[in-house]
Amino acid sequence: MGSLISIIALGFFLGMRHATDPDHVIAVTTIVARHRTMKHASLIGALWGAGHTLTIVVVGGAILLFGWVIPTRIGLSMEFSVAVMLILLGIMNLTGLLQWINGRFSQPGAQPHSHLHADAAEPGEHANDHPHEHASINWFDRHFGSIGVYQFVRPLVIGIVHGLAGSAAVALLVLATIRDPKWAFLYLVVFGIGTIAGMIVITAALGLPFVYASKASMRLNSVLRVSSGLLSLAFGLFLAYQIGFGGGLFTTHPTWTPH
Numbered sequence: 001m002g003s004l005i006s007i008i009a010l011g012f013f014l015g016m017r018h019a020t021d022p023d024h025v026i027a028v029t030t031i032v033a034r035h036r037t038m039k040h041a042s043l044i045g046a047l048w049g050a051g052h053t054l055t056i057v058v059v060g061g062a063i064l065l066f067g068w069v070i071p072t073r074i075g076l077s078m079e080f081s082v083a084v085m086l087i088l089l090g091i092m093n094l095t096g097l098l099q100w101i102n103g104r105f106s107q108p109g110a111q112p113h114s115h116l117h118a119d120a121a122e123p124g125e126h127a128n129d130h131p132h133e134h135a136s137i138n139w140f141d142r143h144f145g146s147i148g149v150y151q152f153v154r155p156l157v158i159g160i161v162h163g164l165a166g167s168a169a170v171a172l173l174v175l176a177t178i179r180d181p182k183w184a185f186l187y188l189v190v191f192g193i194g195t196i197a198g199m200i201v202i203t204a205a206l207g208l209p210f211v212y213a214s215k216a217s218m219r220l221n222s223v224l225r226v227s228s229g230l231l232s233l234a235f236g237l238f239l240a241y242q243i244g245f246g247g248g249l250f251t252t253h254p255t256w257t258p259h
Helices: 002-018 022-032 038-066 072-095 097-105 112-119 131-144 149-177 181-216 218-246
Strands: none
Touching (some): 002 181, 038 181
16 A cells, blocks of 8 residues: 555656646647636646646556557657647747637637527427536536637647657656556556646646736737747757757667657
8 A cells, every 4th residue: 555655646746747847838838828817728738738648648558568669760750749849839829820720710709509508499398407417518618618629629639749759758767666567557647647737737827927918918918929939939949959960860870768
């Protein structure tokens, strides 16, 4: 029991620390820059963490349980995908393309579900015959309906990409300390839960200046959004060079140490 508690505690807190990696923070900053409430920013963090956890558990679990060995170029390519994603996020944020996509795929302000339910009522029937069935949907629409489908999918996909880049390193680190594959897999799951919790806290904290700026001055809000885009672009280019040439992805002698 003591070892189980130790694994759970260690995995959870290391997962929270993992959420603070620079590439993670920069990626979610470009996302929360467009949100004006702490609630939405926290939800973005939870979705990012869920995507990250999914790939950490699936890919890392396969490495632990089935002994998968990731070739050097594949490992470098997974890490390079993070650099490409940061570059794209930066460009999209700077050009306003993110805002256009979000508007294109967002739901209108009205709540179609409630209107549909009312229209479907026949004479002698009541539109609210099933209040419990739709209460949670209506609550979600009121609180998060303005985010739009794209804003839900984007952090999930970004989290998946980051999870692919880091899954090998996490799995190998676990194997070095926990020999039993079942305990190691449990560690991965708890690690992922800790990452979700850590990212919720981080996105909520990152959302604070953007929420304040959106209420205080549109110009200040624009400056913060442009700054986040420039930071994402610059860091993405740095990672691309480091992985492509420093790690040798674009050379004949690639070297890869999962980290």
